[in-house]
Amino acid sequence: MTDQELTLRTELIEACRAMNGLGINKGTAGNISVRHGDGFLISPTGIPYDKLRPEHVVAMNWDASFTGDVLPSSEWRFHRDILQARPELNAVVHTHSTKATSVSVLGRDIPAIHYSIAAAGGDSIRCAPYELFGTQELAHEVVKALEGRRACLMAHHGVIAAHVSIARALALAVTVEELATQLLALLPMGEPPVLSEAQIAVVLEKFKTYGQQTPEVQEGLRHAS
Template identity: 85%
Template sequence: MTEDERALRGELIEACRSMNRLGINKGTAGNISLRHGDGFLISPTGIPYDKLTPEHVVAMNWDATFSGDVLPSSEWRFHRDILRARPDLNAVVHTHSTNATAVSILGREIPAIHYSIAAAGGGTIPCAPYQIFGSQELADAVVRTLEGRRACLMAHHGVIAAHVSIARALALAVTVEELATLYLQCLPAGEPLVLSEAQIADVMVKFKTYGQQTPEVQQGLRRAS
């Protein structure tokens, strides 16, 4: 194991622990993967996060083979298939966050109740139909549901958030839970008003220059203003 790979494994372990500290996961219910080399790294099945070491993180190949006697997460199929189908995504975070899972139990998508939903790639966070955990049927349903999106719910199960890095995927998982919380709080008063497709499109453009930027982008913004 190279020092670079050890550092990536450490980043994945820290993200697993962060899920629980952030309150978007409990126990070992969630899992995380990261594109690496000719395959991906993934958290193991059933090992408490505070016990994880870099050696516990499993390096898998696209054909689902791996070395060693530590078993990968039971959800390795949808991690593999998302990363294989979506070259724009490098990390996948799966949680059982309470409110987003509650929305998934209702079989609903999260609508555009707040502009921050655009971080998931569009005006909704859709919900994949129920399939038993760990199955190829679930992986297939998730890949279809994620088309054009970076996050989705899984009916009666939980959340998937994916992005270019673990940090951004984890942040997106937090955003999904916040949106689900808002949605559930609005529902007793009736279906909430939602932003239009045009309004969400404007937000997505705005997000491209949100936060700290490279010097080149900063110069372009100054010229535009």
């Protein structure tokens, strides 16, 4: 195992534990994957997060083969299919966070009630129709719901957030839970007003240079100012 792979395995384990610490997951319900080499690393099935060690993280190939006797998460199919379909995304976080899962039970998308929805890549967070967990049918629906997006809900199931790194995907999962909390607070008063596509388009553009940037982007911002 290379130092780089050990670092990724350790980061994945820390993120699994962080999901529960952040209150967006309970037990071993969620799972995390990250692109690595000619495949991806994924959390194992059924091992409590506080017991996870780097050797428990499963290295899978795109053909679903893996070595060792530790089984991967039962949701490996949608992790694989997302990473294969979206080369710009490197990590996938799946949680059963309470409020977002509640919205998924309603089978509804999260609309643009707050500008932070742009973190997910568009003016809504779609809800994929229900399919049995761990199936190829679910993976197919998830990839469709994520078109042009970095996050989606799965009806009667939970949340998927994907990004360029484990840390960014985990942060996005927290944002999805915040948006779901806001939506559920608003629904008793009726359908909430939403920001327009044009308004979200402006936010999406601003998000491209929001926060700390690479030296190249910083240089471009200096010239633009």
